Amino acid sequence: MKSLRLVFGDQLTRSLSALDGLDPAQDVVFMMEVMQETTYVPHHKQKIVLILSAMRHFAEELISEGLRVHYVQLDDPANTGSFTGELARAIALHQPDRLIATEPGEWRVAQMMGEWSAQFGLPLEIREDDRFFCSRGRFARWADERKSYRMEFFYREMRREAGLLMQGDKPEGGEWNFDKENRKTLPARLAPPKRRRFEPDAVTREVIALVGERFITHFGDLEPFGWAVTRADALEALDHFISACLPLYGDYQDAMKVGEPFLYHSIISPYLNCGLLTAREVCMAAERAFRKGHAPLNAVEGFIRQILGWREYVRGIYWRHMPDYADTNALEAHRPLPAFFWTGDTRMNCVSQVVGETRKNAYAHHIQRLMITGNFALLAGLEPRAVEEWYLAVYIDAFDWVELPNTHGMVLFADGGMLASKPYAASGAYINRMSDYCGGCAYDVKEKSGAKACPFNILYWNFLIENHARLAGNPRMAMPYRTLEKMSPERRAEITREALAFLDDGGKPQGAKQLALDL
Numbered sequence: 354m355k356s357l358r359l360v361f362g363d364q365l366t367r368s369l370s371a372l373d374g375l376d377p378a379q380d381v382v383f384m385m386e387v388m389q390e391t392t393y394v395p396h397h398k399q400k401i402v403l404i405l406s407a408m409r410h411f412a413e414e415l416i417s418e419g420l421r422v423h424y425v426q427l428d429d430p431a432n433t434g435s436f437t438g439e440l441a442r443a444i445a446l447h448q449p450d451r452l453i454a455t456e457p458g459e460w461r462v463a464q465m466m467g468e469w470s471a472q473f474g475l476p477l478e479i480r481e482d483d484r485f486f487c488s489r490g491r492f493a494r495w496a497d498e499r500k501s502y503r504m505e506f507f508y509r510e511m512r513r514e515a516g517l518l519m520q521g522d523k524p525e526g527g528e529w530n531f532d533k534e535n536r537k538t539l540p541a542r543l544a545p546p547k548r549r550r551f552e553p554d555a556v557t558r559e560v561i562a563l564v565g566e567r568f569i570t571h572f573g574d575l576e577p578f579g580w581a582v583t584r585a586d587a588l589e590a591l592d593h594f595i596s597a598c599l600p601l602y603g604d605y606q607d608a609m610k611v612g613e614p615f616l617y618h619s620i621i622s623p624y625l626n627c628g629l630l631t632a633r634e635v636c637m638a639a640e641r642a643f644r645k646g647h648a649p650l651n652a653v654e655g656f657i658r659q660i661l662g663w664r665e666y667v668r669g670i671y672w673r674h675m676p677d678y679a680d681t682n683a684l685e686a687h688r689p690l691p692a693f694f695w696t697g698d699t700r701m702n703c704v705s706q707v708v709g710e711t712r713k714n715a716y717a718h719h720i721q722r723l724m725i726t727g728n729f730a731l732l733a734g735l736e737p738r739a740v741e742e743w744y745l746a747v748y749i750d751a752f753d754w755v756e757l758p759n760t761h762g763m764v765l766f767a768d769g770g771m772l773a774s775k776p777y778a779a780s781g782a783y784i785n786r787m788s789d790y791c792g793g794c795a796y797d798v799k800e801k802s803g804a805k806a807c808p809f810n811i812l813y814w815n816f817l818i819e820n821h822a823r824l825a826g827n828p829r830m831a832m833p834y835r836t837l838e839k840m841s842p843e844r845r846a847e848i849t850r851e852a853l854a855f856l857d858d859g860g861k862p863q864g865a866k867q868l869a870l871d872l
């Protein structure tokens with residue numbers, strides 16, 4: 354029986370279930386570069402280069418193993434531009450008896466695949482994506498047992514099941530979570546390690562030229578491009594993280610510093626999410642570093658929690674609640690995305706630094722995403738769909754299943770608290786404590802009102818005022834609401850006035866005037 358085995362751009366793993374039991378004598382592996390995927394959001398140019406170059410390298414590796422691979426390039430004149438169109442052509446050419454795929458990472462693609470069997474009159478076997486620790490069914494069973502599902506409890510079960518950082522049935526070090534040790538301020542003199550970059554080879558250079566021709570209007574700088582595009586290089590990037598960065602990863606996880614986009618972060622998420630590395634090998638490498646005494650428990654536990662806990666958990670939420678999940682807007686946020694999210698052209702130094710680094714690297718670390726751009730989007734009441742599209746486009750590691758719950762639930766609280774027990778709203782004081790952005794800013798982080806006042810200060814209190822009916826009853830918001838209630842009605846009216854002056858004028862679609870105070 355001849356099978357056509359589909360491999361999508363985020364499934365570049367040799368042990369992928371779609372390749373299990375492959376018969377080299379008959380079967381054909383099918384991979385396709387299509388405009389539908391490269392343009393469904395204006396992906397950062399480096400993100401397109403990474404995926405297409407990694408796909409081409411992966412195909413080469415399969416071919417060098419002796420497998421038959423049918424690979425469609427984006428610039429093939431006959432390319433129809435869609436998964437369905439390309440599959441139709443491949444079926445006509447190879448006449449397979451059946452199609453075999455691994456479940457896709459995205460609801461949109463799953464819907465498309467639902468049509469294929471009838472459309473092509475062929476059986477389509479969709480196999481579980483066993484690169485994740487927790488299958489979709491396993492997550493559903495866990496979630497069915499509880500009314501509210503918090504990550505922390507899910508994470509403990511995953512730790513027990515995977516046997517990672519365990520001493521018998523007890524967590525290593527006697528606690529499940531060491532986050533309280535992970536919020537240190539970065540000492541000014543500490544210089545984070547220089548990160549490993551990978552020179553583009555001939556294949557990558559060809560893709561860079563293609564992206565330069567076809568996607569020049571997309572967000573971000575095309576070059577310099579230094580990401581790994583093969584498994585061997587991705588493994589080297591992992592090794593470099595474990596040896597040079599992991600020991601201090603925990604301590605400075607939440608720190609931000611001008612000119613240091615990576616600090617001690619792993620920057621392996623692009624490789625995990627397109628399949629060059631697997632979650633299991635990455636967690637095991639971190640655990641080994643702990644067992645050998647190379648990295649402390651707070652760092653290793655924090656790192657493993659991101660992958661074994663948070664990453665698996667958001668995927669579970671995505672598949673359990675799509676498509677309705679994306680439609681909620683619990684805080685009724687409707688303001689359009691300001692132009693500076695794309696240009697970085699704002700006098701708010703923190704936002705300008707983070708957007709500038711994102712343009713350059715297609716990357717920002719989790720606290721920059723959550724507490725700078727995300728915090729601004731939350732406080733300013735930006736429309737969830739526009740913010741989600743932005744996050745999906747600009748980050749090299751962003752795929753819908755991981756980006757959507759993080760942005761919709763964690764950043765914007767648009768799901769009304771399914772993911773987070775409270776909104777991650779913060780004033781300028783938090784940013785000042787965790788970064789050195791404020792020193793170089795045109796605004797004054799200590800000022801609470803007037804033209805010089807840090808916009809995060811004004812917007813923070815305005816956010817609490819605007820969302821009083823929705824949030825004041827949340828026990829975790831009791832403290833800020835008590836402070837708000839002590840403010841005079843005049844002070845509250847002043848906050849609202851200043852916030853609206855700031856927002857309403859700038860709350861125009863991209864390309865329109867900058868936020869009022871920002872001119």
Ligand code: DLZ
Pocket residue numbers: 360361362363364385386387388390391392396400401404405457458459460462463752
């Ligand atoms: C993100 C992306 C891009 C930019 N291009 C492609 C592509 O040309 N071919 C492909 O198979 N995958 C691509 N991807 C990743 C897909 O969007 C991803 O595989 C689907 O979202 C899976 O659900």
Ligand code: SF4
Pocket residue numbers: 700701702703704780781782784785790791792794795796797798807808809
């Ligand atoms: Fe950001 Fe406010 Fe600090 Fe400026 S003063 S960098 S706007 S937090």
